[in-house]
Amino acid sequence: MDGFARLKEYLSKHRKTLFAGFLAVLLTNFFTLLPPWFVKLAVDKIEAGTTARQLLVYGFWIVFTTLVQGYFRYRMRQTLIVASRRVEYELRSDYFAKLVRLPKSFYNHFKTGEIISRANADLEAVRNMIGPGIMQAANTILALMGSFAFMLALNPKLSLLTLVPIPFLSVAVFHLGRSIHRKFTRIQEQYALLSSKVQENLSGVRVVRAYVQEENEIHSFEKISRELVGRTLSLVKAQALFYPVLYFLAGASLLLVVWVGGREVMAGEMTLGGLLAFLLYLLNLTWPAIALGWVVGLYQQGKASLARLEEVFSAEEEPVGSAGTVQPESRQGEIEFRDLSFGYGADNHLVLKNINLTIPAGQTVALVGRTGAGKSTLVSLIPKLFPVKEDRLFVDGTDVTHHPTGLLRRQIGFVPQEPFLFSATIAENLAFGLVSVDTEKVARFSRLAGLENDVTDFPSGYQTVVGERGITLSGGQKQRATLARALATDPKILILDDAFSSVDTDTEEKILSGLRQLWKGRTVILISHRVSTVKDADLIAVLEAGEIVERGTHAELLARGGYYAELYEKQLLEEELERI
Amino acid sequence: MTGVSGFHEDEVLGKAYDARLLGRLLHYLKPYRAAVVLGVVLLLTSTFLTLSIPYLVKEAIDTGIARGDAGRLRLLMGWVVIVLLTDFGVRYAQTYLVQWMGQQAVFDLRQEVFAHLQKLSLSFYDKNPVGRLLTRVTSDVSVLGELFSSGVVAIFGDLFTLVGIVVYMLYLDVKLSLITFIVLPLLIYATMIFRKKARESYRQVRRGIARINAYLSEHIGGMTVVKLFGQEARSQVRFEGLSAELRDAHLKSVLYHAVFFPVVEILGAVSLALIIWYGGAGVLAGVLTFGTIAAFVQYVDRFYQPIRDLAEKYNVLQSAMASSERIFKLLDTRPEFESPANAGKVENVKGEIRFENVWFAYRPEEWVLKDVSFTIKPGEKVAIVGATGAGKTSLVGLLTRFYGYQKGSIYVDGVELKQMDVQALRRHIGLVLQDVFLFSGDISYNIRLGSDSISDERMKEAARRVNLEPFIQRLPGRYRAVVEERGATFSVGQKQLLSFARALAFDPKILILDEATSSVDTETELLIRDALEKLMAGRTAIVIAHRLSTVEKSDRILVLHKGEVREAGTHAELLAKKGIYHRLYLLQYKNVLPSAKIPAA
Numbered sequence A: 001m002d003g004f005a006r007l008k009e010y011l012s013k014h015r016k017t018l019f020a021g022f023l024a025v026l027l028t029n030f031f032t033l034l035p036p037w038f039v040k041l042a043v044d045k046i047e048a049g050t051t052a053r054q055l056l057v058y059g060f061w062i063v064f065t066t067l068v069q070g071y072f073r074y075r076m077r078q079t080l081i082v083a084s085r086r087v088e089y090e091l092r093s094d095y096f097a098k099l100v101r102l103p104k105s106f107y108n109h110f111k112t113g114e115i116i117s118r119a120n121a122d123l124e125a126v127r128n129m130i131g132p133g134i135m136q137a138a139n140t141i142l143a144l145m146g147s148f149a150f151m152l153a154l155n156p157k158l159s160l161l162t163l164v165p166i167p168f169l170s171v172a173v174f175h176l177g178r179s180i181h182r183k184f185t186r187i188q189e190q191y192a193l194l195s196s197k198v199q200e201n202l203s204g205v206r207v208v209r210a211y212v213q214e215e216n217e218i219h220s221f222e223k224i225s226r227e228l229v230g231r232t233l234s235l236v237k238a239q240a241l242f243y244p245v246l247y248f249l250a251g252a253s254l255l256l257v258v259w260v261g262g263r264e265v266m267a268g269e270m271t272l273g274g275l276l277a278f279l280l281y282l283l284n285l286t287w288p289a290i291a292l293g294w295v296v297g298l299y300q301q302g303k304a305s306l307a308r309l310e311e312v313f314s315a316e317e318e319p320v321g322s323a324g325t326v327q328p329e330s331r332q333g334e335i336e337f338r339d340l341s342f343g344y345g346a347d348n349h350l351v352l353k354n355i356n357l358t359i360p361a362g363q364t365v366a367l368v369g370r371t372g373a374g375k376s377t378l379v380s381l382i383p384k385l386f387p388v389k390e391d392r393l394f395v396d397g398t399d400v401t402h403h404p405t406g407l408l409r410r411q412i413g414f415v416p417q418e419p420f421l422f423s424a425t426i427a428e429n430l431a432f433g434l435v436s437v438d439t440e441k442v443a444r445f446s447r448l449a450g451l452e453n454d455v456t457d458f459p460s461g462y463q464t465v466v467g468e469r470g471i472t473l474s475g476g477q478k479q480r481a482t483l484a485r486a487l488a489t490d491p492k493i494l495i496l497d498d499a500f501s502s503v504d505t506d507t508e509e510k511i512l513s514g515l516r517q518l519w520k521g522r523t524v525i526l527i528s529h530r531v532s533t534v535k536d537a538d539l540i541a542v543l544e545a546g547e548i549v550e551r552g553t554h555a556e557l558l559a560r561g562g563y564y565a566e567l568y569e570k571q572l573l574e575e576e577l578e579r580i
Numbered sequence B: 001m002t003g004v005s006g007f008h009e010d011e012v013l014g015k016a017y018d019a020r021l022l023g024r025l026l027h028y029l030k031p032y033r034a035a036v037v038l039g040v041v042l043l044l045t046s047t048f049l050t051l052s053i054p055y056l057v058k059e060a061i062d063t064g065i066a067r068g069d070a071g072r073l074r075l076l077m078g079w080v081v082i083v084l085l086t087d088f089g090v091r092y093a094q095t096y097l098v099q100w101m102g103q104q105a106v107f108d109l110r111q112e113v114f115a116h117l118q119k120l121s122l123s124f125y126d127k128n129p130v131g132r133l134l135t136r137v138t139s140d141v142s143v144l145g146e147l148f149s150s151g152v153v154a155i156f157g158d159l160f161t162l163v164g165i166v167v168y169m170l171y172l173d174v175k176l177s178l179i180t181f182i183v184l185p186l187l188i189y190a191t192m193i194f195r196k197k198a199r200e201s202y203r204q205v206r207r208g209i210a211r212i213n214a215y216l217s218e219h220i221g222g223m224t225v226v227k228l229f230g231q232e233a234r235s236q237v238r239f240e241g242l243s244a245e246l247r248d249a250h251l252k253s254v255l256y257h258a259v260f261f262p263v264v265e266i267l268g269a270v271s272l273a274l275i276i277w278y279g280g281a282g283v284l285a286g287v288l289t290f291g292t293i294a295a296f297v298q299y300v301d302r303f304y305q306p307i308r309d310l311a312e313k314y315n316v317l318q319s320a321m322a323s324s325e326r327i328f329k330l331l332d333t334r335p336e337f338e339s340p341a342n343a344g345k346v347e348n349v350k351g352e353i354r355f356e357n358v359w360f361a362y363r364p365e366e367w368v369l370k371d372v373s374f375t376i377k378p379g380e381k382v383a384i385v386g387a388t389g390a391g392k393t394s395l396v397g398l399l400t401r402f403y404g405y406q407k408g409s410i411y412v413d414g415v416e417l418k419q420m421d422v423q424a425l426r427r428h429i430g431l432v433l434q435d436v437f438l439f440s441g442d443i444s445y446n447i448r449l450g451s452d453s454i455s456d457e458r459m460k461e462a463a464r465r466v467n468l469e470p471f472i473q474r475l476p477g478r479y480r481a482v483v484e485e486r487g488a489t490f491s492v493g494q495k496q497l498l499s500f501a502r503a504l505a506f507d508p509k510i511l512i513l514d515e516a517t518s519s520v521d522t523e524t525e526l527l528i529r530d531a532l533e534k535l536m537a538g539r540t541a542i543v544i545a546h547r548l549s550t551v552e553k554s555d556r557i558l559v560l561h562k563g564e565v566r567e568a569g570t571h572a573e574l575l576a577k578k579g580i581y582h583r584l585y586l587l588q589y590k591n592v593l594p595s596a597k598i599p600a601a
């Protein structure tokens, strides 16, 4: 969809308001035209001789019509500008709704700072186009037409003279407009880069400090910031030309009118009052004409930003799967990989190769293997974090591509390798997958995840607010919190991706013994580097360079003497073996 | 998640700030004093030129047209042409100059804010969401930019225009002028009310934007979690809530504007009516000329234009005030501690570390480390073990001066940390953090960061040591291979190894590994351990790990329990002690070893 087509949809939701707004603009402009008319009448009367009382009546009409005009001016803002703020709100909300539906791969290429910058600076530019932009455009056109009509009535010849600068104006608008568009796009790009830089610098503050990179960071920020100034000034150069040009052209019209009109007055073809009124209308024209420059700027900037927003709005969404193909009863938690191969990018590098693995419902399967072997990739395919081809991965006998994504994910409890918590209370974090914060449930699963003692040590207990990404917790506390969060959703399938790496053995042992009770009747996939964690699994699969190279129980694999047996050996204390 | 927690509440700002704000803002224009003066002069010129046109027109009417003097009319029109041309040039120069100045000031301010953020303590970062701080550096500063560039000089300009008009009008006719200005008090009163209301709504707008950005920043980071838990709808609803708050704040300010502008118009109309009535009577009585009325009518129009303009500028000003409150609040935040000015040079660090009765708490009275004392000799390899939350990472955070400690002393080579230059200290420490952070860029940038002093050879050597070379060889572009934000396309273990390589490349005197290989397979871990032994010969190392296989070869092991050092000694000594370490040891191996092999407890 083209950006403007999308914008039209939003605007059409507010068409009544917009219509009322245009009406208000029309009436505002109509009533703006009346006071000069009264001035003309009054001046004509003065010329002809009148009373001060009579003039007071004209004064009254001037004020009265302005009052009416003022009311419509008020309505104009309350409709057009309000509508633009509402559209902005809807756009922003839909922007987020879009972000939520975009696949994980989108976020690899769009940086956080960039996404935020579009939601801010670009959305603002679009808002300026549809709010002040539309209002000013309507105003300008009406004011121009209205004043011109009155001027025509006063003196057709003079009126036509005022049109002389228009061709020049069009040329200026066309050229400057194009260059504004181009330059503004470059500014927004640079601004987004600056946002990303700041975002990363702030997120990585610990690394920046530990490696004393402050100066380097300031320096590279300075470069980006300088470039932004340069690009902004380049736009300024173009835009700064607009106003003088418009002023000049407006002045030129005035000049023509006084000159030619003056001759007519001298020739007796026109009254002095007529010329005066004409001049007033011309003045009325000046501001709209100058505002035209502004409108063109707003339009070009809005258009440029709209295109940048559209890039996000038109990005391909995550597939939702077909609705309702899986019956709730059949959700047992059986998982089957059939000859599955998978690669992330277009570079044909396969991260997983010919994976065949069936995990019967209720069983515990452990994955071990070297760093980068593809373990996390394998499990991330089950909740469809990355798209798989058809007929390769089945959950409960149904191809996952047919599973409704939301439903599928809700039956999976996933503990990602890198714990992520939100900056909310611990209770809110643990209840993240629940409909509401259920304190009893929170406490129960917190206990199961071995987190309870830590939390009760905090003065505010479960109401303790954690920092962004859970920064104010220790690594192991974060991991256990994410474990509790996953358990709380009562999932059929539990996936623990190296979920105990930051947990000491003592705590891990306690958690595992508690969990063994819980995961009866659930399918569990465990990834770990510790033999002690995986040895009781029903099946242990060893992954190497994307392939399953060994599979079997602990005893079977030890007997086979492969990677797993070696791992086992290595984890025994050499010294210990010596002693025995 | 119900409600928005305190963490998201933006600071509430007091009134005390108000008065000093503007002065402080103008301070940023100081380096550009000359530009400001020139800008104002150009503006004055342009104002004068623009204003002289109605005067010329009046003259043309009174002395040319009214008297039928075509020659005079031509002459005056000639002047108009000259005025217009000059005005064109002056206006262009003025606009550019003013924007240039504004952009420079914005640049300076932005640089200052960013640099200031590089100084603030980590405890500050714990409390402030990234999105909020991001808003300060980006959009809040931009708002000020508008003030600097389209605001300050233009406000001066508008004021000059007003003064100019008033002077012209008084010059033309004092009485008529005074009559025209009768409405001024009303205008001032209306403006004051508007000011108060608008300011408040702008504050809400700025706060709304900061909160939206904080929310966005956090949820983009946690998008996978949102998806995994199927919480798209709920996070959407909460976002809409924040978005609606911002909308309502905006709508309030729209309302104030919608009322204020018509009020200005109406007051203008009253002035016009007064001119017609009083001035017309004057003409009738023969004391005023038509030309004067014509001029007055035009001037009144031009008098209200800058006022409308000023109202618009007021907008910018109020908005800028709301932003500057936030920015200055940030700039006024001092780091928790600063390096002493006379800090001694830290050269040739030997790597002796001594903790003496150190007490530390993140929040008052919640002691995370209690009376910790130990000494690490130069070149010693010490391991710290203990349950999660025992305070291991915190201990390391004190040594690197991420956080300040409340009681006790820490010495490196006999110098108290508080007497040391923080950056100088950190240059000697290589830290591998528990939470890995990679920058977007390429592999090579992530290993050597901004340090040019690290040669390609040393960088590759570091990667080889941590067994990362085979992986890098496979990447397109090798060391130039793209790293996405936070290393999104790498496995967690690979990220850990990369940050490990970073620490090695910096060739530190003191190496600190906080669970640096927790997500790495045992084989790689052991390879690294052996490589490290050679590499770190003669250097001090502190290793935090849970896998005892990682720590057993250390010279000494410290067991941290609930913030206290409970045991210390070699692996063998600690086993013999049959304390906490012994229990950990048993746990880790009892499941693995055939029962016969378990050492007798």
Ligand SMILES: Nc1ncnc2c1ncn2[C@@H]1O[C@H](COP(=O)(O)OP(=O)(O)O)[C@@H](O)[C@H]1O
Residues within 6 Å of the ligand: A108, A344, A345, A351, A369, A370, A371, A372, A373, A374, A375, A376, A377, A378, B488, B489, B490, B491, B492, B493, B494
């Ligand atoms: N989002 C991604 N895009 C591209 N490559 C990826 C992505 N995530 C992981 N990889 C690559 O896929 C391989 C397997 O990673 P992963 O499954 O995380 O390994 P591990 O077995 O350590 O869990 C690694 O080489 C990694 O660099």
Ligand SMILES: Nc1ncnc2c1ncn2[C@@H]1O[C@H](COP(=O)(O)OP(=O)(O)O)[C@@H](O)[C@H]1O
Residues within 6 Å of the ligand: A471, A472, A473, A474, A475, A476, A477, B126, B362, B363, B368, B386, B387, B388, B389, B390, B391, B392, B393, B394, B395
């Ligand atoms: N930035 C912080 N702000 C407040 N509390 C913290 C912060 N970091 C850690 N803590 C708390 O301090 C305690 C010790 O944490 P930490 O030193 O990370 O433990 P360890 O590294 O031994 O697992 C924990 O209870 C944790 O919740």
Ligand SMILES: [Mg+2]
Residues within 6 Å of the ligand: A474, A475, A476, B389, B392, B393, B394, B434, B514
């Ligand atoms: Mg830790």
